[in-house]
Amino acid sequence: MDDTSKPHKTLPIKEGIFKIKDGQYFLVGTRCKSCRRHLYPPVEICPFCFVRDVEEAYLSRRGKLQAWTVVWVPPAGFEAPYGVAYVDLPEKVRVFAHLADYKADGLKPGMEMELVIGKIKVDREGNEIIGPKFRPVANGG
Numbered sequence: 001m002d003d004t005s006k007p008h009k010t011l012p013i014k015e016g017i018f019k020i021k022d023g024q025y026f027l028v029g030t031r032c033k034s035c036r037r038h039l040y041p042p043v044e045i046c047p048f049c050f051v052r053d054v055e056e057a058y059l060s061r062r063g064k065l066q067a068w069t070v071v072w073v074p075p076a077g078f079e080a081p082y083g084v085a086y087v088d089l090p091e092k093v094r095v096f097a098h099l100a101d102y103k104a105d106g107l108k109p110g111m112e113m114e115l116v117i118g119k120i121k122v123d124r125e126g127n128e129i130i131g132p133k134f135r136p137v138a139n140g141g
């Protein structure tokens with residue numbers, strides 16, 4: 001058996017950081033029941049008050065573009081160029097994620113972005129690794 005005969009899978013870049021609810025993808029973070037802060041990616045202990053009293057929290061699918069850049073020299077396994085961005089969600093969480101299209105016209109700080117899930121890279125076994133990405137909200141959307 002060689003590798004090419006194996007069916008390739010689609011796998012999340014990290015288990016549990018996004019889920020489907022009501023037919024839509026959401027980033028899944030943590031909400032601390034003590035200080036009420038939201039955290040992403042999810043944690044087991046709140047880094048602000050060191051309690052384990054945390055719960056799963058589905059985060060907003062939209063946020064504001066804070067900063068972004070294009071990666072031309074990728075780490076192993078990634079295909080360059082691609083864009084990465086910081087997006088601020090209403091839960092006061094700053095998410096680091098890929099841009100769906102680094103060439104997207106008119107990217108500017110503060111613009112409204114929305115979550116999509118797409119291919120991040122292909123692993124050594126040929127599996128497609130998917131994860132969160134952001135794209136500008138279409139006009140009028």
Ligand SMILES: [Zn+2]
Pocket residue numbers: 032033034035036037046047048049050051
């Ligand atoms: Zn806390």
